[in-house]
Amino acid sequence: MLRPSPLVDQATQHLREEIAAGRYPVGTKLPGETTLAKTLGVGRSTVREALRALAGAGLLQARQGSGVFVIATEVAEEWPARLRRAAVADVYEVRMLVEVQAARLAAERRTPADLEALKAALAARRAAAAGDDAAFVDADIALHAAVVAAARNPVLTDLFAEFVPALRQGLIDLLDLRGPDRNPGDASHAGLVTAIEKFDRQAASRILHEELAATLRALQKLSASPSTLSPHDG
Template sequence: MSLDALRPSPLVDQAVETLRAQIAGGAWPVGTRLPGETTLARTLGVGRSTVREALRALAGAGLVRARQGAGVFVVATSPVEDWRTRLRRAAVTDVYEVRMLVEVQAARLAALRRTPDDLTALDAALHARHEAARADDAAFVDADIALHAAVVAAAHNPVLTDLFAEFVPALRQGLIDLVELLDLRAHDPGPGADSHAALVHAVRLGDAEAAGHVLQDELDRTLERLRHPGQPSR
């Protein structure tokens, strides 16, 4: 027997919005203990179970926190955004600055830790980037990101790999927009080919300093274009 997807109770949603509005409006300042479930249920005209679910939702949003034996207290007046939400809302230049910190160090580690399989993957990604010069802007950006992801993977640090993966959705559209806005591929359908080849070569040689330097220069140029799209790059 198949089951339909569960949906939040409209009453719970309404209770959450009402309580959230009260908190945001200052009815219960930070540090204040909320009225008990029975009182809230009576005030809102709902059952205690609905209030309980609404309080759980508010706790999940970082607005309230239960203290055993003391009650539920207001700890913030606005919801706490998760990491992915913050990335989506952040300026692409801010995301890019952090990406640089992560990726340049990953390139250095990749040069020290790369395996034969990593080198094969890097060669394949570099070739795919070269071939993508014949494709549209989105496909080229995807191929470029895939090469950078292969460098990060060669660092063999799962935290770096996961962190880079988190940046990709926030970066991708910004880079596509940049390529289209500046028409960067009008005269060179595969911009950055030499620097990316140099990066893979440095990783192959095990030269951590060269790998970090090449990538830093490449990312610096892109960041400058993101900051000043109307000006020629350095």
């Protein structure tokens, strides 16, 4: 029997442990609320809240007219946590898929306000070239974020924002190796803004693909070096 408080949290944890231990394998129908309430020594409302919490965690699924079934034995890892654990080059490959399409959409949908934001971000990137690597990476990411914002798709905007923490340190590590060119990629970024200004979808997507592909190759080379820090060290 569970202790008096907090009952819902304790019931949720108890059932989670039972599922993880294999008492209720995937595909198993759980006992009814009345039976679970009696087993746990709590009310049916507490059991109901615990089942709702476990369904929200992806472990259970309620099927109307059939009952509640186990669909997983472990809580799925949240997307931000998975990105933080991933290799920066792997994240970058997915970023390319997202952002190249965003550039194409931006060249279709950009507004005058979007264009102003893009030009301001390009100027800020150039100004940041004189500063340290972190400031330059932040300015570069801000420009790319402005491109994604101009695509006018909130899902793309949110997805790009999820990538940023996983990418930032890897890009800073890469810039540690930059030579005399303190503003790498300036011409391509300027060309990207111009293509979006002219509503040139093909040029925008091509320029951005080439730019991101070059950076990806550099990241892959960097990560292959035995002396390289992982994206989350430092």
